[in-house]
Amino acid sequence: MAEILVAGVDSSTQSTKAVLCRAADGTVVAKASAPHPDGTECHPDHWWDALSRVRGLLERADAVAVAAQQHGMVALDGAGEPVRPALLWNDTRSAPQARALVAELGGAKAWAERTGSVPVASFTVTKLRWMAENEPENARRTERVMLPHDWLTLRLGASGPVTDRGDASGTGYWSPATGSYLPDVLRAALGRDAEPPRVAAPGENVGKTAWGAALGPGTGDNMGAALGLGLRPGDVVVSIGTSGTAFAVADEPAADPSGLVAGFADATGRFLPLVCTLNAARILSAAATMTGAALDELSLLALAAEPGAGGVTLLPYLDGERTPDRPGATGVLAGLTSANATRENVARAAVEALLCSLADAVDHLTAQGVRPRRTLLIGGGARSAAVRALAPAILGTPVTVPEPAEYVALGAARQAAWALAGTPEPPEWPAPPATEHTSDRTEPEIRERYAALRDSAPEI
């Protein structure tokens, strides 16, 4: 009998990645990828084109599921056509609308209690308000609001518009605590009613592709990574992709009125408190450009410098920042002298800044009661030898680095296998091989210098 194969897709900010796996144990038998255009808005057709380029792999699967970047606003007219390009999670234009919505609907505590999160510009709800204020004709034509993964899942053959708890929890108009939509919040943002997709049960089979494969409901990319890693209580994931994220699975919903921790749901019926930064792997790309080095060379340069980068500190809020909520910020390179202005120190300052920003993110999680027993480092940025080497000292804990793999796509594939099996729980797949990284020192001075710059830099 032919072996059962399942496919998972990660339609992330920068690209589409797909893996084909054995349903029995998750062994990857093929992978493929295709790039997305750069920018903070994107017509959904670009995601479909990228997905079409990996379709040959998907067509070999008996079941498929799609995980994708969270929050993107896909506003559709009555004919199901996007009324405008999707506004992505990293688009900060709706920051004023986020502030206004928080004030209008009872303040930060009320939002955290009702939706699990205090919305910043990344959240879909704030993008709806931006469209209502700035493009009233597009808002008027909007009949349905979807997210990147829902839209792709529908086009692949879902029997109707459908999403999952994980991605719904990033909209700002769904309650992780009650599992229901908050239509009054959506209406207040958009100025009219619009239909969100039905929220499927975890592991539900939601339809069939054109080639007859079963479809899992899909989820947000961070929820996909949690499923792909088989996350357990006590595990904290630090992911360095386009975004930086720190998250953990939890049995109870989070509701942080400071807004630093988003109280998301996961893809299995549990919860996923998460901190997200706008700047992560691109801090390294920017430093590579600044130093004229390729990414691997940047890593060598950073490792050649002393800890503390000779006194050079980078505040890495290059594209504005989400945590802390400083949408208008830019980066700052501080402490330069004629003696320390070397490529090595600039490279080191970039790696240290990335890790300090993520160490702050882990601190925000622990302030909300997450008790890390293990820190897992994943994402494209974890491929940097300097990041792996410096992480234990700056995060202040041993770091486990699972072998480089597309964990979001793997999580989607595991969900596809779950939908195919129709079991109450996802199939057990073995944990990936991992390396342990430790340090005999911690770096409180580096974090202190970073914190001083973070807390004193003007938002320019």
Ligand SMILES: Nc1ncnc2c1ncn2[C@@H]1O[C@H](COP(=O)(O)OP(=O)(O)O)[C@@H](O)[C@H]1O
């Ligand atoms: N060896 C490396 N060193 C540093 N950064 C890397 C390396 N390899 C890949 N990256 C970065 O990782 C990012 C992509 O990571 P990924 O987790 O796939 O992100 P996303 O899911 O947001 O598309 C890119 O910005 C890329 O530059």
Ligand SMILES: O=C(CO)[C@@H](O)[C@H](O)COP(=O)(O)O
């Ligand atoms: O906004 C968030 C999480 O709240 C981001 O994590 C996006 O989901 C984008 O992810 P990547 O493209 O970085 O994987």
